[in-house]
Amino acid sequence: MRRDDHFAQDHIITTGRPVTEESSCHMVYQLELSAGQKSVWVAQQLNPSDRSLNIAGYGAIAGAIDSAHFEAALRTVLSEVEALRARFELTGEGLHQVISESLDWSLRQLDFSASADPLAEAEQWMRTDAALEFDMANGPLFRWALIRVEPELYLWYQAMHHIIVDGFGLSLITSRVADVYTDLAAGDPVRECPPTSLAQVIDEHTRYAAGPDFAADREFWLARLPGKPRVASLATRVSSDTSAFIRESSRITPADVDRLRAVARRLRVPWYGVVIAAVAVYLNRVTGLRDIVLGLPVAARPSPVARRTPAMLTNVAPMCLTVDPALDFDAMVVAAAAELMVAHERQRYPYELIIHELSGLPDGRRQLGPEVNVIAFNTSLTFGGFPSTPYNLSAGPVEDMSINIYDRPDQSGMLIEFDGNAGLYRPEELRSHLDRFVDLLRASA
Structure with missing residues (x-):
């Protein structure tokens, strides 16, 4: 992600417990931002037309994917992952990420199998889509699509704004979808999701930023880096x-x-x-x-x-x-x-x-x-026994x-x-x- 000295003043994080409020559609709650999120936010504000803060990729799944089970797996993970339901609000009270408890969403399905070069055309579509803007104020800040290129080759396309997830987080999402799909395809109960908490994670960063480890790390890096040519x-x-x-x-x-x-x-x-x-x-x-x-x-x-x-x-x-x-x-x-x-x-x-x-x-x-x-x-996962290449x-x-x-x-x-x-x-x-x-x-x- 982008690193720039213009962002420095925004990286002391202050947050507390989530604040719940009633919206016209869904219950929502507010959280402060992590240091990394603030950096991305400022970078996007400095250059609103910059699409390099979109991250995107796909998994090529070698098998006949059941689209109904796949969408059900995605819906399960969407209900579990708070970051996927985030949007960002800048008000007189400051900048917050607003987490909806539910999200209106449906899986986009495309079929390029009849094209002259299905894989090339699918990749071109994905690259074009990955360059499209995300609406940070209203969301959603992710796009998923299931693309058929052959009877037994499907592409699961993911694009997300960097403000909601990093590469490590994306790997967690992908692994969870693979597990849930595998359970659904086998007719087994969906295995439990390990406990997660975006609020707790933000709070950990807040306590670090206000504590002695933060000050010690600052002194360490400032002493270590000067003098480099x-x-x-x-x-x-x-x-x-x-x-x-x-x-x-x-x-x-x-x-x-x-x-x-x-x-x-x-x-x-x-x-x-x-x-x-x-x-x-x-x-x-x-x-x-x-x-x-x-x-x-x-x-x-x-x-x-x-x-x-x-x-x-x-x-x-x-x-x-x-x-x-x-x-x-x-x-x-x-x-x-x-x-x-x-x-x-x-x-x-x-x-x-x-x-x-x-x-x-x-x-x-x-x-x-x-x-x-x-x-x-x-990065190598299986979906119902079908291997996936990222x-x-x-x-x-x-x-x-x-x-x-x-x-x-x-x-x-x-x-x-x-x-x-x-x-x-x-x-x-x-x-x-x-x-x-x-x-x-x-x-x-």
């Missing part, structure tokens, strides 16, 4: 527009992944520490910079209930790495693993506040290099470059995506960087 960017041009991005992707074979994991096991570090170390080494080789600061998207969910509750809570934690060409790659991996621990321990302090307080650093550009987004949650259409704004790492449990290897700001990178430049990085990663194993 230039941002390690691979771009050769300048752009402030984050509304469009280009994507290049590559896949690491299962054999290569096994070798990377072997390095991690030998050094007793998480497997993605190897990938992050390779990113830092690549940036050093291309830019010549020794001090590299990467952005690490983090869930910012310290409690069990937060880890069960779909919401927009994500943050970006800085990762400060010094690349010494005299050291071997193993040493770089160990250093990256240590920084991962720091980033996770201090992951709740809003990155926007760091940028606000360090905005006097040289050249006025972003304070982080590329973001490295490790997709560690399960495809990401848009994960939010790309200020410079986002490197997305998917280590899928289906033995298909590791998928690596380079998303580049379209104003900074040409497709051939992005492809060249990706190919060279993959070569480096393979050589590191």
Whole structure:
């Protein structure tokens, strides 16, 4: 999601118990916003025409989906997930998210199976829809569609405004729909939803923002980040527009992944520490910079209930790495693993506040290099026994470059995506960087 020092003053959260009120249609209650939600809100207000705050993707389900059961599963999840029933109100009393207890909604169903190229036409429809505006004041702030492309191939399309959910939250929603559909298709009782509470999650963030951990994290980051020279960017041009991005992707074979994991096991570090170390080494080789600061998207969910509750809570934690060409790659991996621990321990302090307080650093550009987004949650699901393959259409704004790492449990290897700001990178430049990085990663194993 977008990170900008303009948002800094909006990130001290104040909230309390939900306030219930009677509307003409439904009972509703109000909640304050998380820090991440306020950031998204301000970003959208600064640029109302920006659609990069829409996140979208689809799951390709290899089987004959029962549309009635599928819609019933979605309705069940819609009744459980408060974030899906949210809209946003700015009044004289401030900005609130208003949660309806119910929502008038029906599943959109499309059939492209008779088209000349059903999958291509379906993808074009989804990309067009993903660029449509959401009405934040009235909602709903999500769109779902079930698309038939073959008798035994369906696409479940999801588009949501980033203000209601992040990638982690979206994975919770998707997993729950898969479980409910599976139960309905089998004629079994629907398994219970694990307890969730958006109000409790917001309250946790409020107490953090008012407590000693917040102050300690602030001092830690302000002491750690000054003195870094230039941002390690691979771009050769300048752009402030984050509304469009280009994507290049590559896949690491299962054999290569096994070798990377072997390095991690030998050094007793998480497997993605190897990938992050390779990113830092690549940036050093291309830019010549020794001090590299990467952005690490983090869930910012310290409690069990937060880890069960779909919401927009994500943050970006800085990762400060010094690349010494005299050291071997193993040493770089160990250093990256240590920084991962720091980033996770201090992951709740809003990155926007760091940028606000360090905005006097040289050249006025972003304070982080590329973001490295490790997709560690399960993205391979089954719907009534039918396997689903996920495809990401848009994960939010790309200020410079986002490197997305998917280590899928289906033995298909590791998928690596380079998303580049379209104003900074040409497709051939992005492809060249990706190919060279993959070569480096393979050589590191």
